[in-house]
Amino acid sequence: MHRPLLVAAVLLSACRPAPPLSKQPPFDFEAHPTPSPEAFNPEANLLAQWGEGGVLRDFWNSGAEGSFEGVDGVTIAYRVHRAVNPKAAVVLVPGRTEAIIKFAEVARDLVAQGYSTYALTLRGQGEAGRMLADPDKGYVAWFDDYVADTHRFITTVVKPEQPRVFLLAHSLGGAVAVLLVDEHPDDVAALAMTSPMLEIELGGFPAPVAASIAAGICDASDGSGYTLGAGPYAEETDFPKNTVTNSLPRWTWKVQQLHDDERIRLGGTTWRWLCQALVASSRAQGLGKFSSTPTLLFQAGADTIVKPGGQEKYCADAPRCTLSRVEGAKHEILQERDELRNLTLSRVVKFFDAQVTP
Secondary structure: OOOOOHHHHHHHHHOOOOOOOOOOOOOOHHHOOOOOHHHOOOOOOHHHHHOOOOHHHHHHHOOEEEEEEOHHHOEEEEEEEOOOOOOEEEEEEOOOOOOHHHHHHHHHHHHHOOEEEEEEOOOOOOOOOOOOOOOOOEOOOOHHHHHHHHHHHHHHHHOOOOOOEEEEEEOHHHHHHHHHHHHOOOOOOEEEEEOOOOOEOOOOOOHHHHHHHHHHHHHHOOOOOEOOOOOOOOOOOOHHHOOOOOOHHHHHHHHHHHHHOHHHOOOOEEHHHHHHHHHHHHHHHOOHHHOOOOEEEEEEOOOOOEOHHHHHHHHHHOOOEEEEEEOOOOOOHHHOOHHHHHHHHHHHHHHHHHHHOO
16 A cells, blocks of 8 residues: 555554464474574674775675655665675665664674665665755654565565565564564565564653654644654764663664764654654554564564564464564664674574474
8 A cells, every 4th residue: 555544544453354374383493403692793803894895894895786766756875785696685775863784783784694685774864865955954754665675675576586585673673573564565585673663662752642743743833843852863872871782883884884884874753753753653553463474573682672562472473473682682683782683683584484494
């Protein structure tokens, strides 16, 4: 469906019959001994790897850049790294504020495990086109435009090259992924998510109150103003106060990327984005019972950006979903300390490998 009325969609899903699928046992990671966490990139020399002539920068530069026209002509950028004799394609869908360059290390690790990677921007952030004159404002007109762009990418760019497609999505990308597999179940063969945005942390505001305030402002305006406490991009300078990772090298690497390229920076959210995100995430958390897609959901134990309840509801309802809690991890699990990040990637690859050779 194009440009849906998401409130109506929430109501309709409540009346929709679930398929007669029984809940399957959780995925057994111990039954798959490889790859071990040690097979993935260490954080210790990450900045040297990203320096001029470093192996990570050379890997990233070797990827094929591309773009296509998303909904309403917004330019959506992507980058492809092809493995030799790939097992499958892995589409990487980032979170809010994230550029695809941030996933260079993840892409390199996955290619080393035999997966071609297709890293996709989401409209209004990173390397993608903006919809407002002020590029700092986090804005989307309709949440379903994220879904439509991702569907177009998979069907027109990825599948013509590699028909077996897996999805690895983070945060905002996780909410997009849940809606995608519901609307287009044939797009992907399996889904892995880290910290999916299925229930937003609202800082003490009850969700109905926050939704009511946001909806009132959106109804009274175009929703392009910053939400309370939000503003233009400001460079991070205080690692101990960051809310996304315990890894100093990976945090420093992200800050360096944003310092070096102002085009990929993004500031705070607008009211329109919040209105759309609140309704979409509420809808997404109730879709698990309709999904037959093999799903692996990683929950960050120290997450202060999204709440665990929506993730737990979705995975409990989804017949083929396994929830893996990563204790001690902040929101960005794939940019965490080695013992958290590399364990997670090891489990992602074990899960994907099992879908290739069940």
